[in-house]
Every structure is written in structure tokens, then in C-alpha cells.
Amino acid sequence: MRDKVQAPDGQVADAVRGNWVDRYAPAAMRPYLRLSRADRPIGTWLLLLPCWWGLALAMLHDQSASWHDLWIAVGCGIGAWLMRGAGCTWNDITDRDIDGSVERTRSRPIPSGQVSVMGALAWMCAQALVAFAILLTFAPAAIALGVLALLPVCIYPFAKRFTWWPQIFLGLAFNWGALLAWTAHTGRLELPAVILYVAGICxxxxxxxxxxxxxxxxxxxxxxxxxxxxxxxDTPRWLRRFLVGTVALMGLAVLYAALPQASVLALVLALGGPWAMGWHMMWQLRMLDIDNADRLLSLFRANRDTGMIPLVFFCAALLA
Known part of the structure; x- marks a missing residue:
């Protein structure tokens, strides 16, 4: 492994410049917040948005909403932040030697020496326990799903060692919220949530x-x-396939969720979500340059907006 390298003031190389962790967080907490990627919020959005998709489609499915659904939305938000942090901490523990050999990741807290492995383990457990406390406020089936979600989270960091498709394992972990939030609302796991989950993996x-x-x-x-x-x-051709899979499967999930209860207007609005999301993904394809690291990072971060687009349409369908 290369010698430990630390960016000025412990900043991580690919963090957003001037982020709140580097500017405002207490100095003693900064290495741990960096370990949780709190200085790089895109991952929390990518974990949270499938939760909100699942909740919105579940409400469209049974045409009901309650104050508890507001708590599900808030609880998923807090839980996504915590579990993304716990998952990233676990990832950095298992990848500490690999990260030290990769230019972009050498400045992360463990390979740069800001946090010890034991300190990282304690921080991971603390985040997971608070997230579990939130999970206990959901329906029993959702609690079971939440516990089961630990399996893909634990496996993902090792996937790149044994398969060319580690992104599938990341998709299994990051889109689990679509299953959990649907189940938290309805009390049971149903087909539209599963189809939505597979769309999220694409x-x-x-x-x-x-x-x-x-x-x-x-x-x-x-x-x-x-x-x-x-x-x-050959990446652009594969990305087009994933685009088509995302749009087609999300559209199918909408159809299964909305029919026959939703109105025609609500159905049309909900189907507009995957359609508009697909156009945003097409824009990313047009902007893609696989040899431009800055462009790649910018496009990756743009996926917060990609995932927000169908949510806006789903919410509009709920109000129709």
C-alpha cells in the first residue's frame, strides 16, 4: 500500500468543495462524518429516493394516506442518512488497503490515518443502532425487511473481488428502500414494489x-x-440498455400499482415519471465522456435530479 496521504485539513479528494462538514462540523467529528460521506450527500439521496418512490406508489395503490405515512417519509430520510453512513463505514473498513492504492480514495479517513479501524467499527455500530430504533416504529413486515437488508450491505464491499458486476450488489442494497417503504405503508410486500425494486437496480x-x-x-x-x-x-450501449430497463420496469410498476383504483389522470401523471426520468438519463448519455473524470463525477451527482423526477410525478398523481 502507498504511504498515507491526507488532504489539507483532512478533506477528502472527491468531496464537494466548501461542504458543511469541512466548514462547520466540530473538528473532532469531521473524520467520522467524512467516513459516513456526510460531505458527499449524493449517496444519501440515491438511497432515499427509492424509499419515497415506494411510499408514493403504495399510497397510489390503495388510495389512502395518513399521518403515519409522513413519519415513514421522515423516518426513511433519517434512516437513509444513517444507513448510508454505516454502509460507507463498513465499505471503508473492508476496502482500507484498496483505498490506499487508488488516487481518488487515498485521502479517505481510514487510509489517511484520521480514523482507526476500531473507531470506525464503533461509529458504524452507533449509526446502525439508531437506524434500527427508527425501523422498530414501522410495520412488522417492514422491520423484517429492514433486518434482511443487512445481507446485501455486508456483501457489497467484497463483490468487486469476485464478480465483474459489483454494481448489481450495490443496486440490491441501495434500492431496498422501495420494498421497505411500500411494506411500511401497506403492511405487506407486493408485486409492484418488487418490480420497482428491479427498476431501481437498473x-x-x-x-x-x-x-x-x-x-x-x-x-x-x-x-x-x-x-x-x-x-x-462499449459503455454507452450498455447504459442505453439500463436506461430502457429502468423506464420499462418503473412504468410496469406504476401500472400494477395504479390499476384499477387510480383515476385516468393520476395514471397518466404517474406514468410521466419514468418517461421524464428516461429523458434525463438520455441527457446524461449525450454528455458522457468516459475519459473525463470531472464530467463523470458531475453526471453521477446529477442522478439526484434523475431520481427526483419520477417522485414529483408520483406526488402529482396522488393529488390528482
Whole structure:
């Protein structure tokens, strides 16, 4: 492993410049918040948005809403922040030697020496326990799903060691909220939520392949696998496939969720979500340059807006 390198004031290389952690957080907490990626909020959005999709479609499905649904939305928001932090901490613990060999990740708290492995483990457990306390306020079936979600979270950091498709495991973990939030509202897991979950996995394959292209040269040197390395110059064609899969499966989930209870207007509005999301993904394809690291990071971060688009349409359908 290369010598430990720390950015000025402990900042992480790919963090948003001038983020709140580096500017306002107490100095003693900054390494732990960086470990949780609190200085890089895009991951929390990517984990949270499938939760809100699932909740919105569940309410459209049974044409009901209550104050408890507001708590589900808020609880998912807090839980997404905590579990993204716990998951990233686990990822950095397992990848500490790999991160030290990759230019973009060498400044992370563990390889740069800001946080010890034992300190990281304690921080991970603290975040997970608070998230579990929130989970206990949901329906029993949702609690069971929340516990089961730990399986893909635990496996994901190791996936790049044994498969060219680690992004599938990331998709399994990051879109679990679509299942959980639907079940928290309805009390049971149903087909529309499962289809929505698979649509989210296709979306994850799209955005994380873009993200992984930043590291493909370092990954090749150290033997780490990814879809970016697998697809190489054929990446645009594969991304188009993931785009089509995302839009088609999300549209199918909307149909199963909305029919026959929703009005025609509500159905049309809800179907507008995957349609508009697809256009935003198409824009990313037009802007793609797999050899431009700044462009890749910018497009990856743009997926917060990509995922927000169908949510706006789903909410409009609920009001129709």
C-alpha cells in the first residue's frame, strides 16, 4: 500500500468543495462524518429516493394516506442518512488497503490515518443502532425487511473481488428502500414494489457504471473488477440498455400499482415519471465522456435530479 496521504485539513479528494462538514462540523467529528460521506450527500439521496418512490406508489395503490405515512417519509430520510453512513463505514473498513492504492480514495479517513479501524467499527455500530430504533416504529413486515437488508450491505464491499458486476450488489442494497417503504405503508410486500425494486437496480447499474469509470485505471492495476472495466468503450450501449430497463420496469410498476383504483389522470401523471426520468438519463448519455473524470463525477451527482423526477410525478398523481 502507498504511504498515507491526507488532504489539507483532512478533506477528502472527491468531496464537494466548501461542504458543511469541512466548514462547520466540530473538528473532532469531521473524520467520522467524512467516513459516513456526510460531505458527499449524493449517496444519501440515491438511497432515499427509492424509499419515497415506494411510499408514493403504495399510497397510489390503495388510495389512502395518513399521518403515519409522513413519519415513514421522515423516518426513511433519517434512516437513509444513517444507513448510508454505516454502509460507507463498513465499505471503508473492508476496502482500507484498496483505498490506499487508488488516487481518488487515498485521502479517505481510514487510509489517511484520521480514523482507526476500531473507531470506525464503533461509529458504524452507533449509526446502525439508531437506524434500527427508527425501523422498530414501522410495520412488522417492514422491520423484517429492514433486518434482511443487512445481507446485501455486508456483501457489497467484497463483490468487486469476485464478480465483474459489483454494481448489481450495490443496486440490491441501495434500492431496498422501495420494498421497505411500500411494506411500511401497506403492511405487506407486493408485486409492484418488487418490480420497482428491479427498476431501481437498473438505474443503479446506469449511474454507478458512470461513477466507476473514474477509477478504472487504478482498478485494473490492483485487480478490482467493475462494470466500467467490463464494458470499457462499449459503455454507452450498455447504459442505453439500463436506461430502457429502468423506464420499462418503473412504468410496469406504476401500472400494477395504479390499476384499477387510480383515476385516468393520476395514471397518466404517474406514468410521466419514468418517461421524464428516461429523458434525463438520455441527457446524461449525450454528455458522457468516459475519459473525463470531472464530467463523470458531475453526471453521477446529477442522478439526484434523475431520481427526483419520477417522485414529483408520483406526488402529482396522488393529488390528482
Amino acid at each position: 438505474w443503479t447499474l446506469f449511474y454507478d457504471t458512470i461513477y466507476a469509470h473514474q477509477d478504472r485505471e487504478d482498478d485494473a492495476l490492483i485487480g478490482v473488477k467493475s462494470t466500467a472495466r467490463l464494458f470499457a468503450d
